[in-house]
Amino acid sequence: MTFTARTVRIETGAGPADVEIFRSKGGKPAFLLVLTHGSGGGNDAKDILAVRDSALELGGAVALALQPYRVAGRRAPGKAEAQDDAWLEIIAALRRKFRGLPLVQGGRSNGARVACRTAREVRARGVIALSFPLHPPGKPEKSRREELLAAGDIPVVVVNGARDPFGIPDAADAAEVRVIPGQAHSYRAGFEEIAATVTPWLARWIAP
Structure with missing residues (x-):
């Protein structure tokens, strides 16, 4: 697969974001896919790259957003409201660069939470939630189900490991829930299954 890559800096109220x-x-x-990382990680996670490659194979453009708190060297994202506000600015800037394209957004772990919470406001066509952290480990009573449901009628595809200590969303709460056997919160395998899940779903945004 042959593709071009460049990095742009997007200024937000929370500081600069670096977007590949x-x-x-x-x-x-055919479409724009915007993905982002987990709370302490980066966009080099293999599941993110598997989704990126699937989108590129379909002729989409992909933006991997390193959020402002990570650009600043922090591991904790801080308050959800500030993180979401910065995300909205990132999406607005990318939309100006890719006018008229269907937007799909997503991320892994904390990034999946951001994508679900903001999906309706940015009018995303869909959300890809990798390792959606349904609850803190060992604390199922502190469910984040409402964040998953915040996308409303926008279809959300969830991919979680069968051994994820953060839990696995209920199949009724998403358009699709794919469980990767033997995997925990961070995947060591299963990337072909991830690609097989997202490829037909992303293909719906390709005009006939």
């Missing part, structure tokens, strides 16, 4: 933009060579992208 990938495009397959030739023609206008």
